[in-house]
Amino acid sequence: MKDKKYEVYFGNALKLDEIDNGDISLVVTSPPYYNAPFDYVGLFKDYDEYLDLLKKLAEQLKEKVAPGRIVAIVTDDMLVKGQKYPIVADTTRAFVDAGFRYRERITWLKPKGYVRISKRSGVLMVYPYPMYYYPDNLQESILIFQNGPYEYHDRKQMSKKDIKKNKINLTDYNKGDLYLNTWQITNVLPTKGRLEEGIAAFPDEIVRRLIMFYSHIGETVLDPFLGSGTTMKVAMSMDRSCIGYELDKSLKPIIKKKVNQANKENHKIKFTTKKDAKIMRNIVTTKN
Numbered sequence: 001m002k003d004k005k006y007e008v009y010f011g012n013a014l015k016l017d018e019i020d021n022g023d024i025s026l027v028v029t030s031p032p033y034y035n036a037p038f039d040y041v042g043l044f045k046d047y048d049e050y051l052d053l054l055k056k057l058a059e060q061l062k063e064k065v066a067p068g069r070i071v072a073i074v075t076d077d078m079l080v081k082g083q084k085y086p087i088v089a090d091t092t093r094a095f096v097d098a099g100f101r102y103r104e105r106i107t108w109l110k111p112k113g114y115v116r117i118s119k120r121s122g123v124l125m126v127y128p129y130p131m132y133y134y135p136d137n138l139q140e141s142i143l144i145f146q147n148g149p150y151e152y153h154d155r156k157q158m159s160k161k162d163i164k165k166n167k168i169n170l171t172d173y174n175k176g177d178l179y180l181n182t183w184q185i186t187n188v189l190p191t192k193g194r195l196e197e198g199i200a201a202f203p204d205e206i207v208r209r210l211i212m213f214y215s216h217i218g219e220t221v222l223d224p225f226l227g228s229g230t231t232m233k234v235a236m237s238m239d240r241s242c243i244g245y246e247l248d249k250s251l252k253p254i255i256k257k258k259v260n261q262a263n264k265e266n267h268k269i270k271f272t273t274k275k276d277a278k279i280m281r282n283i284v285t286t287k288n
C-alpha cells in the first residue's frame, strides 16, 4: 500500500494542477451553495457564472478521476431572493455532458425542526387558501456520478487480507437502513462558537458512508471545496489519503483543528497557498 498523504491547496478548484490524471479514486464534495444567504451572498455575479463553475469542474474531474470511479456531490436547489434555482438538475446535466454516468441520487433527510432558512410553510398559516403552499425544505441531494464502467480490477490486485479489511459490515447496512436511497442524518448547524461557524459544512456521517461504499483503504479521496475540512478528517480516520482545495485561505486554522481530531498517527498535513487564494471570511482568522 502507498504511503498516505494529506495535502491542502488554497486556491481555485478549477485549477487542480497538482493532481495527475486518473490519480483520484473518489471525489466527495459540496460546491458553494449558489449565492445562498447562509454561504456566500454575491460570490457569483449571476447564475450563468455558477453554471460555468459546475461545467468546468465536471470537465476537470473527468480527467482526474480514475476510470470507473465516483464523484459524489452534496447539493440542493437554492432559493435566492424569492427565485428557486434548479441546481440539482443543472449539476446532473453538467456531469452527464462531461461524460460521466448518472448512477444515483440519494436524498439526505434532515430531522424535523432543522430548517436552515425561512419557515416558508408559515405563509399558508397566514393565508390558508390554495396557491399559498410553500413547504419548508428538509432535504438535499447526494448525486453520484461514475467515470465509465467499473472493471473490478482493484480487488483482483489485492491481497486476501486487504480484501477482508474492505468488507462492508452487512449488519450495519441492513439495520441502519443504508440499503435505502434516503439517508436520515442530522445536519451541522453553523452556529456561533462551533468550529464550523459560518461554513456550510456537511456531517461526518455522509462522508463516512460515501467513503465506505465507493473507495478502498489506501486510495485517494479529493474534495475540491474543502471548507472546514470534513472530508479530510473522515478520510484520515478511514485510512484513505486525501487532497483538498479551498479558495478561502483564512480557513487554515479551522481545517488544521478539524483534521487533527482524526490524526491519531500524527500524519503530516501539507498546506500550500497558491496565488489565486483569497480571504473570504475575515471572522475566522482570529478564532480557534
Ligand SMILES: C[S@@+](CC[C@H](N)C(=O)[O-])C[C@H]1O[C@@H](n2cnc3c(N)ncnc32)[C@H](O)[C@@H]1O
Residues within 6 Å of the ligand: 011, 012, 013, 014, 029, 030, 031, 032, 033, 039, 199, 200, 201, 202, 203, 224, 225, 226, 227, 228, 229, 230, 231, 245, 246, 247, 248, 280
Ligand atoms: C459548501 S462549502 C463546503 C463545506 C465542506 N463540505 C465542509 O464540510 O466544511 C463550499 C466551500 O467552497 C469554497 N469555494 C467557493 N468557491 C471555490 C472555488 N472556486 N475553489 C475552491 N473553493 C471554493 C468556499 O469557500 C466554501 O468553503
